[in-house]
């Protein structure tokens with residue numbers, strides 16, 4: 001069920017199809033097309049069938065709650081804190097009933113005063129003191145509860161942050177890319193900085209507390225009113241009022257059911273695009289150099305004029321709709337209920353003038369108590385829904401850590417002989433075909449080739465022909481659908497994954513830099529030696545990054561993309577730097593929902609040198625490296641010719657006799673030295689052989705080679 005507000009997800013199964021006219025109602029509001037499920041009445045009724053289903057489903061999730069409680073109990077001091085918290089919640093929940101009881105005693109005092117014409121002063125003092133004491137206790141309880149809640153919340157968040165880190169980190173590429181998994185991860189991530197576990201516990205406490213409040217207050221009220229003239233009648237009318245208010249809440253929650261909205265208005269879409277163009281810093285270069293100002297301004301004016309009042313964003317449409325929904329038949333019908341107690345009181349006063357003070361006191365008591373009942377009833381319903389959601393999040397929190405990876409682990413250790421790996425690894429593709437998850441096109445089709453240990457292979461060919469995919473399959477980022485990949489004659493699916501990946505070093509074309517320091521970025525190439533600064537420095541040198549790192553003010557400690565933002569406000573205009581860093585105003589733009597581009601201040605070539613350094617850290621820096629196979633996907637794409645030449649020369653020199661596989665668009669520097677060249681087109685190997693052999697063959701490789709060579713003639 002949807003959680004009510006927009007943007008919230010639902011744990012309901014099935015598919016929402018806006019084109020299903022039988023089930024979906026279409027409304028046009030401004031430029032927005034809104035599609036709502038028809039007859040979502042069951043959503044409005046708290047005891048609707050679907051809600052019951054959800055509560056029944058909760059039974060499946062409860063064992064996980066028990067596990068969660070045990071885990072929370074294992075956190076230092078948490079049991080003791082929870083015990084105190086529970087006690088405080090209990091006292092806090094009973095205080096409203098205690099206050100009500102004292103107020104009820106006042107009614108009795110008034111009644112006695114009317115009947116006997118005298119006031120019991122001692123009783124009056126006791127009741128007043130009791131009422132004040134109840135208020136003081138309420139204040140102490142709520143302050144202490146907030147403190148303990150903070151402490152508990154922090155401990156629980158800390159405990160589950162490790163759980164969440166592991167849950168995220170252990171997933172392989174296809175599993176992590178799976179949308180269902182992403183959704184599950186999102187469901188279990190912290191909500192407003194609070195752990196799912198603690199919010200679930202809080203929801204449970206909240207529900208228990210409201211139930212205790214409603215039951216205790218209702219029973220005190222009935223006791224107090226027993227014997228009062230018209231007491232029960234007044235209470236019944238007020239209860240009816242509460243119930244109608246509650247149903248009204250339900251109905252007026254804007255778009256409580258299942259809905260989706262989109263706009264197909266090309267003017268509106270273009271208008272939003274233009275807004276983005278002018279606020280996003282990444283577009284400013286082209287915006288200025290292409291003289292776009294006058295054209296875009298004219299276009300913006302035209303679009304704004306054409307759209308007129310329809311140019312409203314969805315937020316406005318949403319709140320407008322909520323406002324409109326407030327006026328319903330039920331909302332009109334419920335109004336008299338609110339005034340009925342006063343009518344009863346007036347009639348009673350006319351019939352029995354002597355009872356006016358007592359009735360007045362009863363009326364005051366009833367209206368002040370029941371005024372909050374409708375909100376409480378609504379809260380009970382809301383909290384019960386929240387608990388169903390929370391409990392299912394707890395189940396997901398524990399299930400996600402067990403989700404099987406789509407690339408299953410093998411069992412055979414690799415390599416059998418550690419010494420042998422220094423002389424490279426033989427590799428063979430046997431009729432390998434592969435499609436990326438969720439696509440219908442083959443990225444590789446019936447690919448076969450063999451590379452002996454220590455050989456150099458270069459894969460060349462057309463864009464999108466499958467070169468990078470070959471490298472990704474070797475490290476088992478994905479598994480092929482058909483065929484086999486063998487290392488040292490063994491199917492890689494049978495090998496232990498950590499061993500396999502330890503034996504391979506890979507530099508991807510779309511390499512990434514982590515939002516960590518430059519030192520960490522290089523060091524993570526070889527996590528087992530990450531703390532060895534000498535190795536890191538050598539890797540930087542071999543990768544050609546040491547020079548520019550040395551010129552950076554913070555050197556190796558420079559963060560390419562600082563993951564933590566500084567916070568400031570209203571800095572004077574002249575402030576260009578603060579805390580030694582350039583003042584970043586991009587968060588002002590971010591407030592509009594547009595992410596800024598991180599300014600690393602490094603060129604593409606420098607970034608690539610860093611990536612190469614990380615690879616060197618892993619593979620060639622030391623004698624004890626366990627790597628036997630080096631994979632490079634376009635490692636020189638952003639390098640200048642001299643740097644490219646140096647890189648390849650260094651690689652040939654440093655690799656010793658390790659096997660090496662390159663994907664490249666550049667012919668010459670590498671292909672001339674290759675033992676095997678694979679030329680790919682449309683997911684297939686169309687030519688293979690050595691440089692000389694392929695030139696003789698006069699095929700596509702020879703044609704491209706000539707094209708590139710002619711450029712230098």
Ligand SMILES: Nc1ncnc2c1ncn2[C@@H]1O[C@H](COP(=O)(O)OP(=O)(O)OP(=O)(O)O)[C@@H](O)[C@H]1O
Nearest residue numbers: 436439443461462463464465466467468469470509
């Ligand atoms: N993650 C992915 N999901 C879906 N399809 C993908 C993915 N990565 C690549 N592809 C598709 O697989 C095919 C092969 O891609 P691949 O990256 O192996 O080509 P390539 O030969 O390395 O290209 P380039 O020369 O441009 O680097 C292409 O059609 C590409 O669009």
